[in-house]
Amino acid sequence: MIPRLSLSQIEKAFGAHKVLHGVSLTVQPGEVHGLLGENGAGKSTMLNILSGVLSADAGQIEIDGAQVTIASPRSASLAGVAMIHQELQQVPELSVAQNIYLGAALRRAGGLLVDRASQQTEARRLLAPLDASIDVTAPINSLRVAQRQIVEIAKALRANARVIAMDEPTSSLTPTEFDRLVEVIKALAARGVSIIYVSHKMDEVFRICQSATILRDGRLVARVDLPATPIPQVIALMVGRELSHVAHQSFASDQVLLQVSGLSRGRAVQNAAFSLHKGEVLGIAGLVGSGRTELLRLIAGVDSAEAGTVAVNGRPVASGVRARIKAGLGLVPEERKRDGIIRHRPVTSNIGLPAMRQFSRWGIIRRTKLRTRAEELMQEVRLRPFDVSKPIGSFSGGNQQKAIIGRWLAADTQIYLFDEPTRGIDVGAKAEIYDLIEKLAQQGKAIIVVSSELPEVIRVSDRVLVMREGRIAAELAASEITEANIARHAIPAS
Amino acid sequence: MSPVLTPFPLLQRIKFRDAGTLLGLLLIGGVFAVLSPTFLTAPNLLNVLQQSSINACIALGMTLVIISGGIDLSVGPVAALTAVLGASMMVAGVPFGLAVAGALCIGMLCGFINGALIAWGGLQPFIVTLGGLSLYRALALIFTGGQPIFGLPDGFRALTNGTLAGVPNPVVIVAVLAICAWVILNKTPLGEYFMAVGGNPEAARIAGVPVTLTKLAAYMISGLMAAVAAMILIGRLGAAEPTMGTLWELDAIAASAIGGASLMGGRGSIIGTLIGCVILGTLRNGLTLLNVQAFYQLLATGIIIIVAMLIDKATSGK
Amino acid sequence: MSPVLTPFPLLQRIKFRDAGTLLGLLLIGGVFAVLSPTFLTAPNLLNVLQQSSINACIALGMTLVIISGGIDLSVGPVAALTAVLGASMMVAGVPFGLAVAGALCIGMLCGFINGALIAWGGLQPFIVTLGGLSLYRALALIFTGGQPIFGLPDGFRALTNGTLAGVPNPVVIVAVLAICAWVILNKTPLGEYFMAVGGNPEAARIAGVPVTLTKLAAYMISGLMAAVAAMILIGRLGAAEPTMGTLWELDAIAASAIGGASLMGGRGSIIGTLIGCVILGTLRNGLTLLNVQAFYQLLATGIIIIVAMLIDKATSGK
Amino acid sequence: QDLAPLNSDSEPDRMDWSELDAKFGALPAPAAGTKVAGVSKTLTNEYWRSLGDGYKNVADKLGVGFVYQAAANEGDQIGQLSIAEDLINQGFNAMLLSPQTDANLVPAVEKAKAAGIAVLNVNDAVIPSATNYVGNVQKDNGVRVAQWFIDNKADGGQVAVIEGQPGVYAAGQRTAGFTETINANGKFSVVASVPANWSREEAFNAASTILQQYPDLIGFYANNDGMALGVVEAVKAAGRADKVAVFGTDGVSDAYAAIRAGDLTGTVDSFPVLTGEIAMEVALRLAAGQKLPRVVATPQALITKDNVETYATTDMAALRATLTAK
């Protein structure tokens, strides 16, 4: 059978840094093909080449047996390739429908005018199987991350492509939404559409992919059939070593470090109250839009609460980010690109930002000290490529995340607020981050982990809060933490 | 999900953001109405509109450029260049319709040069159009030797000095152009491209928006609008001067910004810009009516601009 | 992992980006050196530096403002206001050291007002400083009644007209300030804050950067630099005029942009800005030496700015 | 020697241009290789170009080297200073400076004096430390126009002034001259006096507003001709050309044409070409070592339809004759 898509011997370098060494990949019609690898392995680069965002230095692309030249996103879409990008690629001021039809507006009046009405109808139709609650006329920047990611998926479905590349389409989604995506993907595959699926969530990959290509450091390692190949073997191929699975360990003490009481803001968060102990890891689970992100932002002082207090070590802390940071709180935001990184600045600067004063003497930054500390921290989380003087924007998404976490380690934060900490992070690094969380707990820090991945919540938490429609619906002690329990409390009784 | 798609009553179209700007205008107007009996007369209000029309014309183009993430500092000199070239064609006997068309083409050509350096050359809009600011002015001066050109045909001048149902023609022309700009921005693919390229150029590129062409279009429209403004002005003044249009760029940018355009790109409104122009026009008219001394006019202008923005901010929230 | 941490030889410090700008300067200088025998003489080169020093002073502050994501159009009028207030203090018999200190404080105060409206008021920098452009000028004119203030003490004038080891004092002063600005930008937390706030204000805020204070600091430094420029200039002129500083903002922004500052914020370089100032100064000097007529000077300026940027772009890649 | 700060309009040590030859003899022939530089405000205004033509007429006639430079635009103070400084190093015998403002060329003047170059301040802004000044009496511009109103509109009435850029010396003096004289008469009232920044467009707009506000207005005085011609268009557009008199200042060619056509009532011509010739002659006399009074006043005249043909000559000899005959 002629493969639907074949990429052969793709090479790509950024300056002197070679990131793809002759990688090849083929996908059959109707096949769902995984593209796996650690952070920085070159998955996004590969897909960006396929979708015309980047141009390859060497290599060929064939679609349905015919060689194609993909020089721009436009020519990619003409060739029948659509892509869901890892980072949200949206225009903030435009509506959902306009974003979905960006660059391919439906027209009327002989092509002169945009056909808003049809765009909205079509957008609604595209979104229906994924999330019917999204208002297609709302500006995209009024949506939550998860919804925006769903819009990105809808955007890729719009084009009736022969090949759809999905670069971590579910990094912000909960299993419920993933289930819906699975249905959509199955329908697409049934129509003969080929899908390349990138994800760090192994369960997802094993559920939908028939085969997978595995990359390591820009080189092709293996092509495997799924789910025939066992998970540990796939992971070993990705990271080049076996990952040992460690059981959860608790270091929680009795000493209350953080006390949240009556925290409210509109309908997003209503009367949240809980305490967090020294050495404790508190998981917060809930459906998309249940208010977890907003709760963390209120605690971190990023948004101001309408009511309620936050106390650290028994002392109430004033509002405002700076006061909260001073009191020992630090937020790793959910939307990295918008709220996390300063793109053009090197990793060191991004890491040192909250603690610049600590790294200074007589008002002058001690660069060497900052750099040493940054390297120390990044070594621990295995930043790749390991060059802390490069602008953070040139790192892969997962590696950017590591640097943002490193920021609070460098600031010697006491209470870590992690919002989807492993979003876009590979299995190897994920394990490292779990270890890190555990180590922080052991050192007597306190950690809150908001996550849409139930296994993750279960893996790291000593205690779990379940949020539902802005309220804390349940508190689960260690013995009660199970997927079924969490799901039971998370889903609104309609 | 709002089910109302068509028809749109006008008021519903005036967005909340524009309402803040409008309030600023009404406040300023209110103050002048109290202080000067002449202010609220129909001829004076028409006068304000007429005097705002040149700036409005420039500001319409500027708004599109700003929305697309750029800036055009060269509008004044482009206007001067098209004015002297257009006028000299007329004086040389070219039928004025043809001369005007020629001038408009020259305006677009200037815009094209700016746009090409920005879109293809990859240079910063500010610096390109700052270079253009010197360049086009120099061309206008060299072409005329610094002399104004007089003797424009009466037929042409009648066009700009006439009225339509009592409304001065320049106001009518600019109103039509404003409607065109509004349609382009809000109803056509090009308008979405402007917003997309200004709001998130990377996303726009990835989505297959023709970023280069979009930028070119923005600067060419700006050049065209500068040429139209030039034609209106030389018609009214009866002379084309190579020194025309000094500081027009600041007025136009101010009007756009007052109207809610963000100089970071991706945001702006045609209606807001028009209100911004009228605010600036009202300011000048009112201060003249009150015969405020030169230094204090300057003072009032500075304070009122800032206060209007603060009111706008306070009312429109964001 | 690069093992070279210290020490840094100077050349290594001049970043690749700045090398492109430098190349532009060398090219322009080369052309003039060939065409005019006077150009490459020591007095003439010192002349160029001296003439560039006022713009450099303003541009240093402007660069910091631009890096922090803003713009300051009010520098000229702030300079005028500090000049007339400082001068009138001196003329009234205040010891000139005190008068200068007072003037610098006034400059910072103006910057503080701009910064407060932007950081706390949440207004757009362009529009706030455009308002300031009128406001401070008006205050300067009203304070003096439009008259220049003459009769500055000789001791003060000697400061700005003297030389240090053959180098004119203004050049020395600006060099010192440039080093300070360089240290602030590259070596202090404040510098990191400028770049973070300009690069991504929301992320900076979440990371605990004092965004408001950072913006305030940028505008206050800009106001301070305007005041320093004013002091240097009135020392040289022996008089303070309320009309001083017209169009300074454009020159300063041009120098920053030529030097690689992005008007979108987050990026810029002190060394680049200095080279940018010298490019502009060299241009004026060379064209005058060659006795190029004013209109053609304007033409050459426009063309050279654009060509320099194209060369810079071509050599520095991005 | 410490000079008192110059005030060109009231300096007692002055003479009229017409007395030059009588008091100091014919212009001595300049030494071979004499070079003179002129630096003026801007070339975008015909006045300054004409002034340069006057310089050049004399320089060419006498075989003197001559360079004429100007700033890129009016208001570019440091740019003009740079130009002046750049010229000083090039060995000129005399410099004719028309500064943007009273102060902006002071360092150049000091440097030039130190280098032994004869420095002459020509018209408009006044350098307080200037040893020599050639130019007209700015205030007199306004006085002459006011006098015309007093002479020709016996009943008085409402008049308005369109000012140049706020803070500019010439604008202030011209306005003051007009306003003081006409107010002293008692029958007139200056109902509006607003700035239009030398811009034809702004003058047009301001005049439209004023015309509408004051239906009985009888006249405008504009601080320069460009603005006056803008006012003329506003008056015509308002259909009140027969009732409103409009005056300008400078006497540029377009103003003459407009006076002939009956559009502009009059202008105060300060004869820039002739002023340039006189200035160049004075500079050469200074370079030759003559000691002249500190201020040499140049001619000006109110041009109206009645005398427009008399003054509309490009023959400077004839013009000199007309002016001295008076």
Ligand SMILES: Nc1ncnc2c1ncn2[C@@H]1O[C@H](COP(=O)(O)OP(=O)(O)OP(=O)(O)O)[C@@H](O)[C@H]1O
């Ligand atoms: N614009 C760029 N400039 C320089 N280097 C880049 C750029 N984009 C990517 N890289 C580098 O290319 C390599 C591959 O990155 P890529 O984004 O393809 O990784 P990935 O496999 O998608 O990782 P992740 O799982 O973290 O998304 C990384 O080392 C990254 O640092």
Ligand SMILES: Nc1ncnc2c1ncn2[C@@H]1O[C@H](COP(=O)(O)OP(=O)(O)OP(=O)(O)O)[C@@H](O)[C@H]1O
């Ligand atoms: N930018 C916004 N505009 C409007 N409403 C918002 C916005 N952000 C949050 N909300 C509201 O706040 C509620 C909580 O959202 P939040 O993002 O905190 O939820 P979450 O559980 O973190 O979900 P997600 O998985 O999307 O991060 C949502 O129901 C939503 O209605």
Ligand SMILES: [Mg+2]
């Ligand atoms: Mg990736």
Ligand SMILES: [Mg+2]
């Ligand atoms: Mg969330």
